[in-house]
Amino acid sequence: MTDRPTMTTTAGAPIPDNQNSLTAGPRGGIMLQDYQLIEKLAHQNRERIPERAVHAKGWGAYGTLKITGDISKYTKAKCLQPGAETPMLARFSTVAGELGAADHERDVRGFSLKFYTTEGNWDLVGNNTPVFFVRDPVKFPDFIHTQKRHPRTNLRSATAMWDFWSLSPESLHQVTILMSDRGLPVDPMHMNGYGSHTYSFWNDAGERYWVKFHFKTLQGHKHYTNEEAEALIGKTREGYQEALFGGIERGEFPRWKMQVQIMTEEQAENTSYNPFDLTKVWPHAEFPPIDVGIMELNRNADNYFAEIEQAAFSPSNIVPGISHSPDKMLQARVFSYADAHRYRLGTHYENIPVNQPRCPVHHYHRDGQMNTYGGLRTGNPDAYYEPNSVNGPFEDASAKEPPLKISGDMARYNHREGNDDYSQPRALFNLFDEGQKGRLFSNIGAAMGGVPGHIVERQLAHFKLVHPDYEAGVRAALERLHGYKADTISAQPTAAE
Ligand code: NDP
Ligand code: HEM
Numbered sequence: 001m002t003d004r005p006t007m008t009t010t011a012g013a014p015i016p017d018n019q020n021s022l023t024a025g026p027r028g029g030i031m032l033q034d035y036q037l038i039e040k041l042a043h044q045n046r047e048r049i050p051e052r053a054v055h056a057k058g059w060g061a062y063g064t065l066k067i068t069g070d071i072s073k074y075t076k077a078k079c080l081q082p083g084a085e086t087p088m089l090a091r092f093s094t095v096a097g098e099l100g101a102a103d104h105e106r107d108v109r110g111f112s113l114k115f116y117t118t119e120g121n122w123d124l125v126g127n128n129t130p131v132f133f134v135r136d137p138v139k140f141p142d143f144i145h146t147q148k149r150h151p152r153t154n155l156r157s158a159t160a161m162w163d164f165w166s167l168s169p170e171s172l173h174q175v176t177i178l179m180s181d182r183g184l185p186v187d188p189m190h191m192n193g194y195g196s197h198t199y200s201f202w203n204d205a206g207e208r209y210w211v212k213f214h215f216k217t218l219q220g221h222k223h224y225t226n227e228e229a230e231a232l233i234g235k236t237r238e239g240y241q242e243a244l245f246g247g248i249e250r251g252e253f254p255r256w257k258m259q260v261q262i263m264t265e266e267q268a269e270n271t272s273y274n275p276f277d278l279t280k281v282w283p284h285a286e287f288p289p290i291d292v293g294i295m296e297l298n299r300n301a302d303n304y305f306a307e308i309e310q311a312a313f314s315p316s317n318i319v320p321g322i323s324h325s326p327d328k329m330l331q332a333r334v335f336s337y338a339d340a341h342r343y344r345l346g347t348h349y350e351n352i353p354v355n356q357p358r359c360p361v362h363h364y365h366r367d368g369q370m371n372t373y374g375g376l377r378t379g380n381p382d383a384y385y386e387p388n389s390v391n392g393p394f395e396d397a398s399a400k401e402p403p404l405k406i407s408g409d410m411a412r413y414n415h416r417e418g419n420d421d422y423s424q425p426r427a428l429f430n431l432f433d434e435g436q437k438g439r440l441f442s443n444i445g446a447a448m449g450g451v452p453g454h455i456v457e458r459q460l461a462h463f464k465l466v467h468p469d470y471e472a473g474v475r476a477a478l479e480r481l482h483g484y485k486a487d488t489i490s491a492q493p494t495a496a497e
Contacts, residue, residue: 051099055110058093060308063297075201077321079117089114092188096147103240104229106184111193112313116358123317130194132278133171137332162451166458169421170279179443181223187243189254190222197330200323206402210263215256253298259289276327307354312341320399346370362393425466445477
């Protein structure tokens, strides 16, 4: 027993008895001066932090990114140079469900990566889909509200989802992926990840290229049908955690091939679609994927809360050689995530070990929650302002990215005008074999149960513009699953019509 560490209070004093409260006589009551008990109860009351407003349920692990290709002519980022090996963290998630949601629900999966590079943390906060439901960030909170609980019933509402989607045809591409086989992967290892947005690379010569990031699963794609997932959820709600954590514990390390697509600034002027539109992919035939490296996950966290729940990913975390683009959604995200972390985790959230960069950090930010730096982050007690004459940390012009060309008159441009929302979903639909199409129709039919007819018809009209077979297939599924008939609809107009 003597070699066991002594249990202490948080102030370091030894705890004499962790079995019995301090009472007046054996029957009680308890003394207010039992500070050990009070400390224990007070800590328990503070064990929960706000869950993420979206992507609350997640699973993560550590690993490595090894660069095997050569894209040095596009980017000066040290972590992407041939031979580089960078430690990293991945967190996968569902979007809509709360912290206790079942893992095997049909939903988009988050695919967040944090690379601890020698030049600072680079976060790629993507999904398992290459596109998104909306293309203007002003619609993001509305979209998320349709995925969350109805304020009165406190239930999720299929009517709200399809009302919003049918009034937002830019969602068609992502809705088609969500309702296809890839909308319900068996676990995080058997799905791709995509940076989704267009980002930019810049090189030593100050040239900028547009880039899309892809992480292709080397385990192969595997999905469940709705029925398989329902049966599984009856047995376990934690199937992803079991599979990812358990696999890594057994030494089965999942791997993904990292690829990029590159577009020059000149090419971006000449595509038939807006290359910064998050509802669009860049066709592979025009912009072939280039192999960059291999990402492997090989170590579980020791403390889920400390390392996965407190992980703070942000698209604002870039490093020299990698930057953003005019994508409106990306620009909103550059603001939104660090703001969320300051609220969810505290001002100095980057001081939590899982978020700490693995390179020297010197800044002039000072006080606030969780400042545990033990001195100024400048490393010099007199350097608490800048500029200064005391050799405090100083800017590095080599990190200055090349100018980004922007032009245009300031206005609120209608993003639904002149945008083709149908061709790319059609290209995807045409990729599906008959079995995949049949499951797509059934999944949509099932998801539309109870939705008023005027909303169903509005959505069917969009499917028809993608492909007449798409509309016919979903209509037949609605008839089969719900006895739906177009002539029984209540043709209620909506404000938007
Ligand atoms: P390609 O045939 O060259 O590319 C097809 C892509 O689609 C591949 O990346 C493949 O991923 C992926 N894919 C195959 N089956 C499915 C499925 N059931 N659900 C979702 N994705 C699937 O064609 P294009 O580049 O012209 O793209 C055609 C359509 O493919 C797009 O409209 C888009 O919906 C989808 N897609 C395109 C991507 C891109 O970056 N161009 C990326 C992902 C999807 P994998 O290699 O892993 O099998
Ligand atoms: C999480 C905002 C679009 C992927 C979050 C969080 C916020 C947010 C506030 C919670 C962060 C936290 O508390 O830690 C937004 C906004 C968007 C947007 C404002 C659009 C304007 C997207 C898109 C993608 C995406 C397009 C993928 C391409 C993710 C992922 C997470 C997340 C993966 C979970 C991060 C983690 O693992 O901790 N988002 N989001 N989001 N978002 Fe978004």
